[in-house]
Amino acid sequence: MVRISTGTFYDNSIQAMNQQQSALLNTQLQLSSGKQINTPADNPAGAAQIIDLTQAAGMNTQYQNNITAAQNQMSMASSVLQNITTLVQNVQSTVISANNASLNNSNRQTLATTLQQQLTQLIGLANSQDGTGNYLFSGTKGSTKPFIVTSSGVQYQGNSGQQLMQVASGRSMPTNVNGADLFMSIPNGNGYFVTSNSASNAGSGAISQGGLASPPPTPAQQGNHYTLTFSITAGVTTYTVSGTDASGVALPAASLPSANQPYTSGQTIAFNGIQFNIQGQPANGDSFNVAPSTHVPIFQTVQNLITLLNTPLPAGNSTASSNFTQQLQTAEGNLNQGLNAILTGNVALGTNLSTLTNLTATENSLNIQYQSTISQIQDTNYTSTLSLLSQEKLSLQAAMQSFTSISSLSLFNYLR
Template identity: 35%
Template sequence: MRISTQSFYDQSLSAMNSQQGSLLHVQQQIGAMKKILTPSDDPLGATRALSASQSISLNEQYATSRAQATRSLGLEDNALQSVTTLLQNIKGQIVSAGSGSMTDADRSSIATALQSTYDQLLGLANTDDGNGQFLFAGFKSGSAPFVDRAGGAQYVGDQGQKLLQVDVSRQMAGGDDGRSIFQSAQGGAGYVTTSSPANSGDGVYGSTSVTDASNPDFGKNFSIAFTSATTFTVTNSDTPPKVTTGTYASGTPIQFGGLQISLTGAPATGDSFNVNTAKNANPDMFGALKDLIGALKTPVDNATPAAKAQLLNSLSTANVKLSNTLDNVLTVRSSVGSRMQELDALNATGDARNLSDKSYLSNIQDLDYTSAITELYQRQMALQATQQTFVQIRKISLLNYL
């Protein structure tokens, strides 16, 4: 068979180009430390690698969201811990203010201390994250959620919750709004009793307890009005209202609507007391504290028995309202702690998933250096052999035999 010179050169060039291409491919694999440089190298492997890379990327995004949520919830928990301590201190001061040995000056000193506590609580309610974003403002996080007013702090934020995608199928609130913390009460919070400012008698109420939660009137609001020094009516919040009558004796509990309230002293005709559920009794921490400060600043040493009764009733109301606020804050703190615990569990799961994905991706695309280097030398030797063969065959000519 005859082989033309041109055909010989073309075949030799093609062989050397093929060997050089194979050598270059191995060199690129070693340089990139990957065995799949383009999808054409391994279409199925490239598809699997892309899927694993996307999973790793999503895991990293979830981890970033979890870190953000952990930081925000940590700041909230620190603020609420300080609020808890201050509320517990306030309750202790209320007990001290109710002591019979206290004078107007003593109560005024307590009021001054409580005003300082009020300012601290307002500062904690307006806590930010260090970047100008307020923790308890809901979606309006760019401005302080509470503004001080004459009757207490006004909430100017909203009740939105910023949800963070912390895992594939889990969204989590990274905080809580101020109204639900500082101006709300739990559904199971006790009743709050208040006396009318117009009362002229010296009736003093004690605690309100539940005697029959199955009573059809339980959960409604009530008003106790004295029609004389020894008779009263109880009106519920029905429409039209239901009215019952009773006979009063100091120290004898008054029962109605599944509740029982102790009342002592001598209420005057026309005196009234409201017994409302916690949520209908203005469950505002700042308002309750302002009312308490105002009551403690009112002199009663030389006042009438009615004024002294008003002070004791104000202390009792403040104690119940702030106790309800404390319970609410502790409930929110419990929720924050649960979320932080869940984030820890999700971090552990995410780390395990990330490690598994990276291991899977490594098995797909990472280069086996021993095999790659061996192949590199093989390709080099093959190219050299092809080149030398070309040189030797090129020298063959019939002229050498003449």
């Protein structure tokens, strides 16, 4: 037989009622706070899950903030590049206007003044800053003004680096295009080779910008330099092609067109995967050059045009006129290449902006999932919790009534 002392009965009863009262208070707290986990002790596993989910949601929010910052920076850069595109197209229009035989020196100088204004605008746009004062096109040197005007021309002070921003777990994205790629590393000519009149030419011949033929040049031919030398014998004009490879070694005759090719103004000249034409009448001994394309900053191209238009052109001098036309054609080719570089940079920004738009939708969806999962684990289910509260109240009331009834019993009550 187990005997329970009065003290033990009191202790056990009070402990049980305290536990029930504590459970009741906890249920009331869940109702008042709206959370079923108010301390880790309420649900250790659930509390750990909430910590992990909250951290993931916080990282996701940071990614969203990064995406917004990246979108703002890239949108601003894209807008500036659109303005630059329009400006370069205006420069091209000015060059087309200059290629007019009816213009006199004064007219060309007026166009040069227009080009000078356009160059100043171009440099200003290339030095654009974002809302925080950082330069848009200086690579990773955001606080450094990218373009400065020196006695030797416009110099680039930035670098070719890309600013990266983390926009998702394990994923970073460039948020800029650097000024070196946009404005400095511009291939001249047609992007593969550049043509020119020799300075000593006396005839009226002018060589076109040209382009690649089919089939294109082999890699071994890509660094070749060619010279077309003209001769006139008995009124018949012919040309002979000579050349050197990238190391300056003379090309074998078998790799070139045979000597004394007949010349017709405007007729296509094609060999070794390249093609071009020469308009006008070269003089005996005149020569024309074809060299691999190099890099000419777009600022230098515009400055060369300004110098060209400010230089008086002798009236009635066909040689000077052909050289002038040749230089305008070269500038037009350089501007086309420059515009392509700017458009390419803007396309890259547009592609990245599109990607960020898609990422924004993904991050928003993830954020909703995180919050939903946290809510499922943490938030109070009012229907079930109210039902539990009623049960706990009844249990506590029953326990208190039972304790009162039992504690009032005494053996002496039955011995009277």
